[in-house]
Amino acid sequence: MTDNPPGLDLTALQAHLGTGVLSAELIEGGRSNLTYRLTDGEHRWVLRRPPLGHVLATAHDMAREYRVLSALADSPVPVPRTVRLTEDPSVIGAPFYLMEFVDGTAHRDSTALAALGPARVRALADHLVDTLVALHAVDPQEVGLADFGRPEGFLARQVQRWGKQLAASRSREVPGIEELAAKLAATLPHSPAPALVHGDYRLDNVLVGPDDRITAVLDWEMSTLGDPLTDLGLLVMYTELAAEFAGVIPGVALAPGFPSGAELIDRYADRSGRDVAAVDWYVAFASFKLAVVLEGIHYRYSQGRTVGAGFDRVGALVPLFVAHGLTALKER
Template identity: 50%
Template sequence: MTPLDPPPAAVPGPVTAATPTDAGAGAGQEGLVSPPGLDLAALSAFLDATVPGRAGPLRATLLSGGRSNLTYRVWDDAAHWALRRPPLGNLTPSAHDMQREYRVVAALRETPIPVAEAVAYCDDLAVLGVPFAMVSLVDGVVLRSRADLAPYSDADVRRCAENLLRTLARLHAVDYRAVGLERFGRPAGYLRRQVDRWWGQWERVRTRSLPDLDALHARLDAAVPAESDASIVHGDARIDNFVLDPDDIGAVRALLDWEMATLGDPLADLGLTVVYRDPDFDPVLGGSAAAASDRMPGGDEMIEIYARESGRDIVNMDFYLALGYFKLVVIAEGIHARHLAGNTVGEGFDLVGQAVPALAAGGLRVLAG
């Protein structure tokens, strides 16, 4: 259950999505060389039966930058989609819930929250061996690294950051009952369950002893506050999970990667978003994360922007920040464990493990301050 995935509907970096040439391009469906984790022949048969307007052979490419769910650009002669499936290897309980992502994207389509169009969900393991979801491809810019930020002025970067926080505030204002998500989660007791669930995940994925994480868990466990409110929470509102307008990075075209979404405390969403600003997060995304750039607003300023946009009282913020660090430690350790087991696809995974102790120490510093 990790929020460190590439966007399912855009290319990384400051470019506009375009038709790639990769597995299956220009060929018949027989004998295709499929990307890792994707059987194009089986997928083609599924889409023929479920998606109107299919035309020509199916082609696909694995998008780079993944740290959890695998994300592919898939296309034929008529349309372009993004497909998401769980990672290779053993999965943690309740993790990588494709149906959950699909359901919330479909529910939000008619709200002010920019999302991709839901296309298809499949839980028939005979197709790909795992459940998967498909959405429309959203062209735009994804700012994943500091290099991706380089072409833009400081004013542009600030407008971008402000609009991301504005989008998060608007998400938290959506009436989840009105969009049919009243059973999407259990807001009461959300924070207690978060502490317990992530500790259980740690026990499952840990590859080492980490006293700082033990201490952080003990302090969180003893200090769980009442929820500040109940709303839809995204669970991973980081800059590279937004598709931006190539002509104006202050404009959001889509918020992506909904695998962590549920109903819960909106300030937990804010806490994790702020934690991504910590430079100790850098190794988790290969050493140069845009989210941790010093060109982004600092953590205190991010909280002020969100408070202004949402009108919410910001209370117990040290707890929410420490909870964000706690989650991120477990997430990074899970990625590290999959890398050690040879179950990762892509580059940069050798750096992730070194972030774990530093992030655990960061969580303790928040509570000590």
């Protein structure tokens, strides 16, 4: 724990919250919103705030994250309890919220995950899929999220939205990215019934307890109401690319016992009852979305507006995700 880590004025925060002397540390691993461990010596919290510098208009909405976490507090989906939302940027220079600190491991390394053994790795991955199914089974109206998004025309708007996000962050030419966006728009699948979508669902965005059960699903900044298969497509994409991007993106799928992309799809289809025939489109869309996210991060890095290590490698990843998306679409 340190005094005033980048992006956090602890003196101002202490006065605002009325706590004792605060200390904090940046939680490494995130590439978008900044996340800190925070304590006054007696209590432990986690604070989330937008990234420094260049911020897209809707991509880092603290109130949306706070709302969805609060709504899911008593659902079958494990989430941290929310504590406080502060939308006034004058306190620390940006809106932020506090949530409870939840113990658990965020598995990002295949070697550490492999130490569990193939049987436990498989059981954990199965629970990851089952938790996603549970999320998609939540009735938005029952938890007060009926107006959390506009499911009608969701996929078309998503392709358009991420195209606009790309334009807002563009600082260079990325071969093939316009072609990928155009092909996605031209081959939109028919969406199943809408559900609450996480937007970035993968193993390193959950915390896992010593019993290999998920203790909290984190990083809800892209959550909305929409097509649930977008979550599945993203999970499958990360699994398929684990070997190619080992050491750059979380490579947990390389651990012995972790299911293949096809096995993840089969379990999701079996547990949810949804038709997953068009999953290749969703994998391609996930590749496009991540390419845009990484291009935005590359833009902030080029402006000297990132905090933490590893950002120097992000720019080189963007064309690789574009290529994976184009390959996935060829299978349709």
